[in-house]
Amino acid sequence: MNSLKNILLGLSLLFSSFTYSQNEKTETPEVSFGGALRFNYNLSSWKPSQKKRGGDFGFDLFRINAKASYKKVKLNAEYRLYSKGFGGGMLKHGWIEYDFSAKNNLQIGLTQVPFGITQYNSNNWFFSLNYYLGLEDDHDMGIKFSHKGEKLFYALAFFKNAEELNFGNNSTISNSRYSYDVGSIDIDNDGELDLNNKEINQFNGKIKYLLKNNKSQHQLGASIQYGSVYNLDTENRGSHYALAFHYQLIFKRFNLKSQITNYKYTLKNPQNIANKLALTAYGAPYLVAKKATSYTLGTSYSVPVNWNPITNLNFYNDFGYMDKVNSNFEDSIMNVTGVLITSGNVYTYIDFAAGKNQPWLGPVWTNALEKGTPNSNWEMRFNINIGYYF
Numbered sequence: 001m002n003s004l005k006n007i008l009l010g011l012s013l014l015f016s017s018f019t020y021s022q023n024e025k026t027e028t029p030e031v032s033f034g035g036a037l038r039f040n041y042n043l044s045s046w047k048p049s050q051k052k053r054g055g056d057f058g059f060d061l062f063r064i065n066a067k068a069s070y071k072k073v074k075l076n077a078e079y080r081l082y083s084k085g086f087g088g089g090m091l092k093h094g095w096i097e098y099d100f101s102a103k104n105n106l107q108i109g110l111t112q113v114p115f116g117i118t119q120y121n122s123n124n125w126f127f128s129l130n131y132y133l134g135l136e137d138d139h140d141m142g143i144k145f146s147h148k149g150e151k152l153f154y155a156l157a158f159f160k161n162a163e164e165l166n167f168g169n170n171s172t173i174s175n176s177r178y179s180y181d182v183g184s185i186d187i188d189n190d191g192e193l194d195l196n197n198k199e200i201n202q203f204n205g206k207i208k209y210l211l212k213n214n215k216s217q218h219q220l221g222a223s224i225q226y227g228s229v230y231n232l233d234t235e236n237r238g239s240h241y242a243l244a245f246h247y248q249l250i251f252k253r254f255n256l257k258s259q260i261t262n263y264k265y266t267l268k269n270p271q272n273i274a275n276k277l278a279l280t281a282y283g284a285p286y287l288v289a290k291k292a293t294s295y296t297l298g299t300s301y302s303v304p305v306n307w308n309p310i311t312n313l314n315f316y317n318d319f320g321y322m323d324k325v326n327s328n329f330e331d332s333i334m335n336v337t338g339v340l341i342t343s344g345n346v347y348t349y350i351d352f353a354a355g356k357n358q359p360w361l362g363p364v365w366t367n368a369l370e371k372g373t374p375n376s377n378w379e380m381r382f383n384i385n386i387g388y389y390f
Helices: 002-013 048-053 129-133
Strands: 030-044 056-070 073-082 089-099 104-112 139-148 152-162 195-212 216-231 237-251 254-266 278-281 284-287 291-307 310-324 332-343 346-356 379-389
Touching (some): 030 048, 129 254, 129 291, 129 310, 216 254
Antiparallel strands (some): 030 379, 056 073, 073 089, 139 152, 152 195, 195 216, 237 254, 310 332, 332 346, 346 379
């Protein structure tokens, strides 16, 4: 009862207007709030009218972060508000944590899936190609145990499903979500959904080993993911799996992130669309190849400067290649070159993004990550994201 009382007390404090400071002697709760306001400018090669206007500059997001702790119980949540066209309001993550010790903890709620390089397998504002496949910075509903030692890290997790907003008997998942998940789509644009799937009962395991000396740090890791995919029309279960091996190097100001990822979906769709898979996020779904291997490589170099108010420049390049198993499909490519400028609480990403058969970097949305377009051209997007983080 006391533990339940403590958790409820921590939750109620999140909605108060007071901020408490931790006092180890009296063990009073600690609550902190933060957030961000971001604006975005972009100029895209496949948008002729936008190019005539010289690009567009507008609202990106407003977010609120809340953290609470009391004894060994913690809470961490982030709510994001995008424009209506990008999904509107959504919970990025939100979990309750219990710390068994300084090395071991348990999280329950909407928590990050332990897969591949975390927190991000990229350096830029767009993330890597894996993000658009639901395999980078993914968050699902479940429970996760993590161990973090000096050299060895491992995590085991079970996710009942992706973030669920509709609790009806045959409710499709909402398109308003931060991370990409299996979803539903109207392929022929007749107003009725043709494909209705959702993720259930997913298991994850990740292990990472750290080697370091005075000059460098090496991280070797492997991840495995296996779960079911439930079709709302046939009421049958398919399955999916993903495997990843990664290596990360930190040498002074230089950082390298590399990862190989293989995934496969076996679905129980209606016969007329047996080979189709849809993922969704940010208000709109698209089709994705059911089987593929992705290769990602990111490098960055940090340069401290004293250009008041600018204190640091982080130059980077992130490359991703999606090798689709189906020989009739066109592979997808993505590359982002840019710099992150740090100016106090203001962080500015200046990115030059290029892609082929990438829905966010070209005129084709629905089929880009599935069958793609033969002989497609490289498309470019110049992007500046300015955010004040508090």
